[in-house]
Amino acid sequence: MELQRMAQGSAREVFKVFLKLGLTSFGGPIAHLGYFRTELVDRRRWLDDQQYAQLVALSQFLPGPASSQVGFGLGLHRAGMRGALAAFLAFTLPSAVVMAVFAFGASLFSGPIGTGLLAGLKIVAVAIIAHAVLGMARNLAPDRARAAIAVVAAGSALLLAGSFGQVLAIAFGALAGYFWCRGKDAGAAAAMQFPVSRTVGISCLSLFAILLFGLPVAALATGWDLLGFIDAFYRSGALVFGGGHVVLPLLQSAVVDPGLISSQEFLTGYGAAQAMPGPLFTFAAYLGVLVDSGPGGAAGALIALLAIFLPGFLLLLGVLPFWNRVSHWPAARAIMHGANAAVVGVLAAALYNPVFTSAITSAPAFVLALLCFVLLTAWKMAPWIVVAIGALGGVLLGVLA
Known part of the structure; x- marks a missing residue:
């Protein structure tokens, strides 16, 4: 197999x-x-909005951590498999290390300053996502048909709870695009291509299925705790749509219900994960340190991380070829025009709930x-600077309150 x-x-x-x-992407998947788009589409021009939305839509359809799959795909597109692994390691490492340290008892965010810092990071996420929605809407929903698709998709994502509404919204966009978006290829960018062969794709899909069905059987047959530990995290990563917050009930049933970790420890770690930059799946590093059936310590954190991220990446590599x-194909291009417009609606819905509703709780907020939004759009300020300003503003609001 060669890429x-x-x-x-x-x-x-x-x-x-x-x-x-x-280090700077706070606010969840x-x-x-929004951060990816600002950095890689707006600033670095690695790809355009059409290509970026294609990858986002594809990742939304697949189980796994959606934002990490997008990052993995962006690294793959830019620099092959080495780039994909580099993107995963760099994006995951900062929060994974902090979460593992936190599991050993480091109390990171407490008191009015810590509370204000978390509030500020939530507030700046509002500006980041609003900036992304505005830019993508201009490029991906520029006419009546695609604007209507975006609005219907936003309604679906808001009114139908959970990841089901998001998946349905993109499915609707794809179907509507097939009928309404023919002949809209003028000036459109080429479809995003990835350096993955069909042999690699079929092998990845096969390995995904073998591990999903084989790990629980092997754990039961051998009674080896480590296999059960790996299975718990692999299964959680394989069966979740939408990433991040959606994995909570799966992990809870995998490690809390069997008594491998207390409910209080679980909720404490999940609360800390909300404060971290990068993927929320790094919550697995915290659990890997503490769960009784695993090796514990750094080894447990590493194995848990690899197990929970692996299925999403196997699926992405399997589908890309x-x-x-x-x-x-012209029909596929029309479908993606509709799906891209639906992505704009899904992001707009997420901007309102849970991002805006949880972060904007007062007029000062x-x-x-x-x-932060004006600094991003009018001043063209780098996102990491805006994040720092938002965090400091949140601390100030917390202290004054």
Whole structure:
């Protein structure tokens, strides 16, 4: 099995960019998509909005951590498999290390300053996502048909709870695009191509299925605690749509219900994960340290992280070669125009709930979010600077309150 080469950039370049994103991308998976777009579409021009939305839509359809799958795909597109691994490591490492340390008893966010810092990071996520929605709407929903698709998709994502509404919204967008978006290829960018062969894709899909069904059987047959430990995290990563918050009940049933960790420890760690930049799936590092059936310590954190992220990446690699083949078909292009417009609606819905409703709880908070939005859009300020300003503003609001 060999990956085809695509020499657009280097793994070192990808690692540096995603390390900055891993250190500054607060706010959860939807916010991460905003950070990615600002950094890689607006600032670095690695790809355009059409290509970016294609990858977002594809990741929304697949189980796994959606924002991490998008990051993995962006690294793959830029620098091949080395770039994909570099993107994953750099984006995941900062929060994973902090979560593992937190599991050993480090109390990170307490008191009015800590509370204000968390509030500020939520507020700046409002500005980041609003900026992404505005930019994507201009490019992906520029006419009546696609604007209507975006509005219906937003309604679906808001009115139908959970990831089901998001998946249904993109499915509707794809169907509507097939009928309403024919002949809209003028000036559109080429479909996003990925250096993955069909052999690699089929192998990844096979391995995904073998591990999903084989791990619980092997754990039961051998009675080996480590296999059960790996299965708990792999199954959680394989069966979750939408990533992040959606994995909570799956992990809870996998580690709390069997008595491998207390409910209080579980909720404490999940609360800390909300404060971290990067993917919420790094909550697995915290659990890997504490869960009784695993090796514990750094080894437990590492195994838990690999197990929970692996299924999503196997699925993405498995599907991409077939997407490479069909993406040039006129019908597929029309479908993606509709799906891209639906992505705008899904992001707009997430901007309202849970991002805006949980972060903007007062007039000063709204003013701070508006300031961050203007710094991003009118002043063209780098996102990490805006994050720092939002965090400091949140601390100030917390102290004054």
